[in-house]
Every structure is written in structure tokens, then in C-alpha cells.
Amino acid sequence: MIQAGVIGVGQTKYDAKRRDVSMGGLVREAIDNAMLAANVEWDAIDAVILGKAPDMFEGVVMPELYLADAIGAVGKPVLRVHTAGSVGGSTGVIAATHVCSGQFKTVLTVTFEKQSESNATWALSPRYPYSPHINAGAGGYFAPFIREYIRRYDAPEHIGWKVAVKDRLNALKNPLAHLHIPGIDEKMVSDTPMLWEPLRYLESCPSSDGACAMVITSKDLVGSRDVAWIKGMAVRSEGTLSAGRDEVNPQAGIDCAKDIYDQAGITNPYKEIDCAEIYVPFSWYEPMWLENLGFCDLGEGWKLTDKDATAIDGEIPFNMSGGVMSSNPIGASGMIRFGEAALQVMGKANDHQVEDAKVAMGHAYGGAAQFFAMWIVSSSLD
Amino acid sequence: MKKVAIVGYAQHPILENAGALNEVELIMPVVHQLFDELGISQNNIDFTCSGSCDYLQGAAFAFVEGLSAIQTNPPIKESHVEMDAAWAMYESMLKIQMGDADTALIYGFGKSSPGRLDSIISLQMDPYYISPLWPDRVSLAAIQARVLLEKNIITPEQMITAVIEARTNSKNNKNALVTELVDKESYLASEKISSPLNEFDCPPISDGSSAMIIASEEKAYDFTDQPIFIEGIDHRIESSNIGSRDLSKPTGIMASIEQLKLEKTKFDVAELHTQFSHEVPYLQSVLNLSDVPTNLSGGPLVGNVMMCAGLDAIGKTYESLKSNDLTNGLAHASSGPCLQHNMLVHLEKKS
Numbered sequence: 001m002i003q004a005g006v007i008g009v010g011q012t013k014y015d016a017k018r019r020d021v022s023m024g025g026l027v028r029e030a031i032d033n034a035m036l037a038a039n040v041e042w043d044a045i046d047a048v049i050l051g052k053a054p055d056m057f058e059g060v061v062m063p064e065l066y067l068a069d070a071i072g073a074v075g076k077p078v079l080r081v082h083t084a085g086s087v088g089g090s091t092g093v094i095a096a097t098h099v100c101s102g103q104f105k106t107v108l109t110v111t112f113e114k115q116s117e118s119n120a121t122w123a124l125s126p127r128y129p130y131s132p133h134i135n136a137g138a139g140g141y142f143a144p145f146i147r148e149y150i151r152r153y154d155a156p157e158h159i160g161w162k163v164a165v166k167d168r169l170n171a172l173k174n175p176l177a178h179l180h181i182p183g184i185d186e187k188m189v190s191d192t193p194m195l196w197e198p199l200r201y202l203e204s205c206p207s208s209d210g211a212c213a214m215v216i217t218s219k220d221l222v223g224s225r226d227v228a229w230i231k232g233m234a235v236r237s238e239g240t241l242s243a244g245r246d247e248v249n250p251q252a253g254i255d256c257a258k259d260i261y262d263q264a265g266i267t268n269p270y271k272e273i274d275c276a277e278i279y280v281p282f283s284w285y286e287p288m289w290l291e292n293l294g295f296c297d298l299g300e301g302w303k304l305t306d307k308d309a310t311a312i313d314g315e316i317p318f319n320m321s322g323g324v325m326s327s328n329p330i331g332a333s334g335m336i337r338f339g340e341a342a343l344q345v346m347g348k349a350n351d352h353q354v355e356d357a358k359v360a361m362g363h364a365y366g367g368a369a370q371f372f373a374m375w376i377v378s379s380s381l382d
Numbered sequence: 383m384k385k386v387a388i389v390g391y392a393q394h395p396i397l398e399n400a401g402a403l404n405e406v407e408l409i410m411p412v413v414h415q416l417f418d419e420l421g422i423s424q425n426n427i428d429f430t431c432s433g434s435c436d437y438l439q440g441a442a443f444a445f446v447e448g449l450s451a452i453q454t455n456p457p458i459k460e461s462h463v464e465m466d467a468a469w470a471m472y473e474s475m476l477k478i479q480m481g482d483a484d485t486a487l488i489y490g491f492g493k494s495s496p497g498r499l500d501s502i503i504s505l506q507m508d509p510y511y512i513s514p515l516w517p518d519r520v521s522l523a524a525i526q527a528r529v530l531l532e533k534n535i536i537t538p539e540q541m542i543t544a545v546i547e548a549r550t551n552s553k554n555n556k557n558a559l560v561t562e563l564v565d566k567e568s569y570l571a572s573e574k575i576s577s578p579l580n581e582f583d584c585p586p587i588s589d590g591s592s593a594m595i596i597a598s599e600e601k602a603y604d605f606t607d608q609p610i611f612i613e614g615i616d617h618r619i620e621s622s623n624i625g626s627r628d629l630s631k632p633t634g635i636m637a638s639i640e641q642l643k644l645e646k647t648k649f650d651v652a653e654l655h656t657q658f659s660h661e662v663p664y665l666q667s668v669l670n671l672s673d674v675p676t677n678l679s680g681g682p683l684v685g686n687v688m689m690c691a692g693l694d695a696i697g698k699t700y701e702s703l704k705s706n707d708l709t710n711g712l713a714h715a716s717s718g719p720c721l722q723h724n725m726l727v728h729l730e731k732k733s
Contacts (some may be wrong), residue, residue: 001481022510054442055464060513061437061505062464065718068619075637078619078723079473082436082464084443090461094473101479102383117509126441237430237460239450252457367446371460 003381004099005227008038008215009339009348014178014327017116018209023058024070027112030211030332031071034108037348038215039225045215046104048073051081051091051111052331053366056123058114071110085138085279085366086235087111088334089373092214092362093233096375099218106221112211113329120207120330139204139282141368143196145247146284150198152248153299157198160283161186162305164203164325167280170312171322173351178208178327203283210329212336219381228342228377231359232263235373247369253292256372260361261294264376269361270295273376275317275344275354276361277337281324286310290318293363312354320344320352334364338375345379384479385599387609388729390416391697393592396559396685399495400589405434405444408491408591409451416487416593420605424453427595428483430460431474433467433490433689437502448491459483466490466655467592468692468715468725474596475612484601491591492688499587499688506718508622520584520658522624522719524576527660529629531578538578540663542569544656545582548683555698559685560586583659585686592690594697610700610711610729614642617725619718629720632668638726639669647728650708652676653695655716657686665714669726674712678702692716696727703731 010033012018018026027050035041048071050064060066064073064080071078079098083090088111095109121137149155168184171177181188184202192201216230236256238245245251257269266272278293280286287301295316296304304310310318319325321340324333341362343349349357358379365372392412400408417423424430430452434444445462452458459482463469467490474486500518507513530536545564552558564582572580595605602609618634621627639645652671656662662683666676677683679698682691692715699711709731717723 054436055505056436056442058509059505060509061502062435062717064465064619065506065722066508066622068622068722073619074621075618075634077617079469080464081461082445083462084446094461094476097473097476097480097482100481101476103476103479123442126443235459235461236457237449237454238457239452239454240446241450242455245455250457251455255457367443370446 002100002102003219003229004096004216005222005229006214006342006377007217007222007225007227008034009343010034010037010213011176011336011339012210013176014208014210014329016178016206016208018114023114024067026114026209027067027110027211028070030213031108031110034213034215040106040215042072044106045072045108047077047098047107049079049081049091049095049098049107049109051087051335052113053085053087054123056118057120057330058117072108083366084371085330086334086364086371086373087366088212088332088336089338089362089364090235092335092338092375093235093373096216096230096233099216106215106217108213108215110211110213111332111335113331114209115207115329116209139196139199142282143199145369146198146282149248149284149288153302155302158186159287159302159305160198160203161189163280163283163286164189166311167319167323167325170320170352171326174321177322178206199282205281205324205328208327208329210327210332212332212339214335214339226346226348228345229381231376231378232260233375234259238370240368240370248288249292250369252370253365253372256374257293260374260376266376269293270316272359273316273361274357274359275320276363277321277340278318278363279324279334279337279365280319281328283325286318312352317354320349320354334373337364338362342377345377385611386475386478386596387599387602387611388594388700389597389602389605389609390420390595391700392416393557393694393697394590395557396687397589398559398586400493405448405491406451409448409489412591412593413451413489416595420595427485427487428459429474429477429486430458431470431486431488432462433465433470434492435464435689437505438492438494438497438688440497466689466692466715466717468696471594471596471693471696472615472617475615478598484598486596487593488693489591489593490690490693492690493589494587494688495589520579521576523658524579525624526629526720527578527658530660530664533630535630535667536660536663541583541659542566544659544662545569545683548677548680551678552680552684555679555684557685558680559588579658585657585682588685588687590687590690592693592697594693608704608731610703610731612727613730614728616641617723619723624720632721635668635724638724642726642728644728647710649674649710649712651678651699651702652712653679653681653698654714655682655692655695657682659683661721669712692725699729703729
């Protein structure tokens with residue numbers, strides 16, 4: 001397989017409403033930052049891969065058409081990916097696939113969401129003619145899975161509050177994060193209103209405007225640049241409803257993680273991965289994914305969270321950037337995980353850098369916890 | 383570069399109104415037709431990729447609903463483009479070339495009948511300055527037709543010929559939606575929808591689905607003794623700002639022609655994703671197809687399933703090469719107003 005690496009990551013400032021920019025301006029802000037970081041010019045870009053979640057989030061149909069100029073794609077191949085909430089991750093995988101196929105040398109990939117243009121919960125609550133209308137949004141959909149997790153393993157309720165606090169404290173070290181809540185503590189979280197039992201307001205991700213871009217190139221063009229080598233990448237999907245499907249611990253997530261660990265030669269993720277940016281849109285998904293991704297045995301995830309193993313100076317730091325809990329431009333949220341993982345192994349994560357991070361994981365999921373995209377990046381190719 | 387071949391293609395009969403048939407019910411028959419023909423199941427597929435558009439369904443996540451048509455237990459390697467399924471084929475080909483898969487299932491589906499396609503296409507434009515004016519798809523196409531006519535790049539006569547030939551060729555296509563023949567008199571008597579285009583110049587509102595299976599060279603011969611190879615493929619997008627494009631100069635297509643070195647290839651057959659009559663002579667001239675049998679299936683003018691019609695052009699070219707003594711075929715897929723984004727696919731039958 002052709003080896004590829006990330007040579008530039010660019011992000012926007014995340015906010016509830018980026019009224020200062022159009023959609024085109026938003027994606028271009030991330031792209032300019034990525035290309036500056038990668039030190040490449042437009043003539044080096046062979047293709048552009050665009051990802052975002054449902055078009056109804058902005059009301060623009062197939063926006064690669066409108067954005068062709070803003071994303072610098074005119075005269076070039078462009079692909080638009082949409083795999084629900086996992087799209088930021090799967091777009092990264094498909095961008096890297098462009099390079100690894102041998103068809104392209106250097107590609108630009110960008111993902112975005114400008115949620116202020118529409119109402120995500122409305123867009124996520126379609127009324128199908130042949131089934132009951134569930135006006136649930138994402139939180140309402142995931143809450144029953146979380147309640148089942150708590151029931152199975154008898155997890156105490158402060159675990160959710162703890163994740164909410166930890167991620168927001170990390171966000172204070174990331175100037176781009178949407179939510180900056182100085183002084184946040186478990187009492188503040190537990191005092192906020194209940195949205196979807198057991199999730200309280202501050203245990204939920206925000207709705208954000210933002211974009212994230214990456215420049216990915218083949219080994220022979222990396223030169224002396226800082227690079228995050230892609231050691232493993234994979235996607236997996238399973239159906240929304242099927243007999244025997246375990247929504248709490250989806251098989252697609254287990255399989256996807258095993259695939260990237262095998263590719264990267266990782267046998268003990270807890271020991272061999274230095275830090276991870278994992279898609280945690282609601283607090284309880286941290287312990288649930290710790291287990292699903294094989295960082296610990298079933299039922300042990302909440303205990304790892306409880307003993308601060310996922311803190312920035314813990315055994316397996318999760319979401320040093322503040323995570324989805326602190327910035328959530330849905331279509332970009334997966335790529336932010338992938339890009340932040342790359343920044344960690346490049347040593348470019350500034351104030352939220354994990355000391356001596358060599359191997360990092362990026363993760364995204366979507367749909368009814370059924371679509372997964374993951375990658376492992378490393379500071380060295382060996 | 384690893385060689386990739388098409389080993390199967392199936393198309394749902396194109397319907398004017400699929401009614402209560404939902405996405406799953408449209409997709410399952412074509413996927414299973416392919417599986418049955420090749421004697422395989424989803425277990426033989428390494429990668430699955432689909433193309434669809436949420437706005438056609440009127441709800442976010444059309445592709446999630448569609449995935450219920452596929453066996454996903456155990457979980458599968460799967461992805462989706464919010465584009466014509468021709469681009470799902472493109473992504474699948476890259477996966478195979480990368481070595482991550484040897485076989486791929488591609489499917490596309492679309493129902494234009496329940497919604498208002500004109501309004502949906504308006505939403506493909508700049509959302510701040512153009513979409514609020516609700517330019518409909520026929521008026522947008524008419525702008526390009528007008529430019530081509532005024533520059534004498536095409537003639538009204540050629541548009542009439544394109545319509546008459548499409549209707550005549552529909553007899554070759556058991557899945558065609560519009561099969562009624564049309565003559566010059568009835569064409570000329572038809573009222574303009576948006577000058578210079580009348581109803582015969584425009585594609586019918588269509589519902590349907592298609593599926594395709596592609597494989598690496600090594601694997602392809604396990605499925606068939608006559609795979610059709612993707613000899614070359616390239617796609618390019620042009621500016622979204624119609625005013626900044628010269629609508630008579632297909633810069634993206636020209637770049638693809640150069641990339642694929644198509645000037646040197648003598649094609650035996652071509653299927654073009656030409657939704658409007660004026661696009662047929664225009665692309666025939668751009669692609670140097672004047673004496674190449676084009677759109678023998680009738681093309682989109684006799685059935686135009688959104689998110690499938692590009693894949694169908696590739697599939698129909700595949701079928702022509704497969705069932706005739708022909709070697710080289712050219713397929714074209716398109717997306718966006720006024721042929722904004724175009725893909726060229728050179729298919730070849732190895733002797």
C-alpha cells in the first residue's frame with residue numbers, strides 16, 4: 001500500500017453562530033489554515049474531498065456544487081461524502097484513500113457544518129410516511145442506549161458529570177473551542193436541566209458553526225515537513241435495526257477498531273496508544289467507547305473515567321481539545337477528531353498537547369450508533 | 383495502477399411514480415438481481431458504496447434508510463456519496479486500487495415524483511444570492527442551450543434529432559420510461575417551457591434505482607469470463623458561478639480528455655448523461671463522437687433517475703460492450719446546473 005501522511009491541519013474558530021462568514025468563507029478559513037500549515041500551494045492539490053452531514057442542516061443541496069470555488073476545486077476532481085455523524089472521519093479516510101490508491105499525490109479534504117443556518121433537531125427528525133414520527137434529535141435517540149449501559153454495569157450518575165467537566169476544562173486550553181466555561185464543576189453540570197434522562201444540558205454537545213481541513217500527501221512528497229503518518233484507517237457500518245444488534249456496544253465499532261489496530265500492529269490499545277480524540281457528543285459515550293474500542297473490558301469503562309485515566313495527564317487521555325462536547329459542527333466533528341490526533345503526534349497541539357505523544361487515534365461515529373470511521377496516526381513510519 | 387473491471391449491472395424499470403415503493407423496495411430487487419446473476423451474496427462484497435440525495439426523499443439520511451436493503455450483519459465496509467452513484471463507483475474503484483477491497487457493490491436510487499425537482503435543483507445554487515431567486519432546472523439548462531445556439535455550436539435541427547433519436551432508441555431499453563415516438567411536427571408544435579426548451583427537450587420526472595458490481599482484475603474473472611475494464615476515468619468540476627463560466631467551453635471535460643488521452647481512442651459506442659436535448663450535440667462535438675453511436679439506450683431523455691442516471695450511462699455502456707462485438711466505450715456522468723461537474727469513463731473489453 002502507498003504510504004500517506006497528514007502534513008497540515010486547519011480549523012476555524014468554532015462558535016454558535018459564525019455570522020461573520022458565509023458557508024464559503026467558513027470552509028475557506030479552515031482550508032487556508034491547513035494549506036499554510038502544510039506549506040503547499042494550490043497547484044499542488046490534485047483533488048478535493050468535501051464532507052458534511054445532511055444537506056438539510058444548511059438548506060444547500062449537494063453543496064460541493066456551490067462551494068466549488070471556495071474549496072479551490074475548480075478544474076479538479078471533487079467528491080462529496082455523507083455518512084451521517086461519522087462523515088468527518090469517513091471523509092478523512094476517503095481522502096487518504098485517494099492518495100493510497102496511487103491516483104493522486106496530494107489531496108485537500110474539508111468538512112464543515114454551519115448549524116446556525118438551520119435547526120439540527122428539526123433536520124434530524126424526519127417524518128416518514130410509513131413510520132411513526134419520532135421528534136427526538138440525537139440526544140433523544142441515544143439516551144435509551146445510555147440508560148441501558150448504566151443498568152448493565154450499575155454505573156454511578158456522577159460519571160456523566162465528570163466527563164462533561166473534564167472535556168470543558170480541556171477546552172479552556174483550546175482557543176478554537178466553542179464552549180469556554182471557566183469554573184465548570186460537577187455541581188454546575190448536575191444543576192442544569194435534564195434534557196433526555198440521564199443527560200443534562202451540560203452533558204450534551206453544543207450546536208456549532210465550523211470547519212476543519214487537512215492536507216494529505218504521499219510519502220515521497222512529505223519532504224522535511226512535520227507529518228502524522230497514517231498507520232491504519234477503516235470504516236464499518238451496520239443496519240439501524242436488526243435482530244441481535246447491541247446498540248450499547250455495536251459490533252461495527254468493535255470490528256472497525258480491530259481493523260485499524262491490526263493495520264497499525266497494535267495489540268494493547270490502552271498501553272500502545274498515547275492519546276485519543278474520540279467522538280463523545282454526550283458525556284456517557286466516553287465510558288461506552290472506552291469499552292467498545294477495547295481500551296478495557298466491558299463494564300470497566302466508567303471506572304477508568306472515574307479514576308481520571310482519560311484526563312490529559314492520565315493513562316489514556318481522551319479529547320484533549322475539548323472534544324465534541326465543546327465544539328460540534330456536526331459534519332466536521334469527526335475530522336476534528338482525526339486532525340487533532342494528527343496534531344498531537346506532530347507535537348503541534350499547543351496548550352492541550354499530550355507530552356511525548358507518538359501514537360494517536362481519531363474516531364467518529366454516526367447514525368443510530370451504526371456508522372464508524374477511525375484512524376491511527378503516528379510520528380514515525382516504523 | 384491496479385486494473386478494475388465492471389462485472390455486473392442491473393437497473394430497475396424506470397417509473398413515472400413509484401408511489402408507495404420506498405427506497406428499500408427499489409434497491410433490493412436490483413441488488414438481488416445482480417447477486418443472483420453472479421451467484422454471490424453480500425458476503426462476497428468487500429466494499430459497498432451508494433449515491434443518493436436527501437432532498438429527493440424530503441428527509442435527512444435517505445441513505446440510512448436505503449442501507450436496510452443490504453445485509454449488514456456482520457457489519458460491512460460501507461460509504462455514501464451525496465452525488466450521482468457514478469461517483470460511488472469512483473470511490474469504490476479507489477478502494478480497490480488501494481488494496482482495501484477486491485470487490486465492490488455500488489447502488490444509487492432516487493424518487494423525483496414525490497417532491498418538486500425544480501425547487502430542489504434551485505437549492506444547488508449559491509444560497510445567498512441565487513437560490514432565493516428559485517432558478518428552476520429547465521431555465522438553467524435553457525441558458526446554456528441559448529448560448530450554444532447563438533454561437534452556432536449546435537443547431538435547433540440537432541436538438542430535434544436528439545429528441546427523435548432518443549425516443550427511437552428507447553426500444554433498445556426495456557427499462558425506459560418514455561417510449562412514445564415523436565416526429566418533427568409534434569416537436570415544433572410543442573410550447574416552450576423555457577425558451578429554447580420545450581417538454582420534449584427535457585427529461586421526464588423519474589423514480590428508480592440501479593446497482594453495479596466492480597472487481598479487481600484478479601477477482602473479476604471469478605465472476606465472469608468477460609469483465610469490462612475501466613481503462614480510464616477522470617472527473618472535474620467547474621465554477622458554481624454561471625456568470626463566470628463560458629457555457630460554450632467545457633473546460634473540465636477538456637481537461638479530462640487530455641488527462642485520459644482520449645483524442646487517440648476510437649470509440650465504438652457512447653452513453654452520455656445528457657439530461658436536455660441540446661447537451662447531446664454539444665457533448666458529441668466536444669467528445670468527437672460525430673460518427674459514434676451515442677445513447678443507444680435513449681439516455682436520460684427517456685428516463686432520468688436522479689442520482690442514478692450517471693451510473694446508468696456507465697452501466698449501459700458496459701452492457702453494449704458486453705453483448706456486442708465492440709471494444710471501446712465512453713460513458714459520461716454529470717452533476718450540477720449547466721454540466722458543472724463531469725466524469726468521463728473509458729471502458730474497454732479485452733480480447
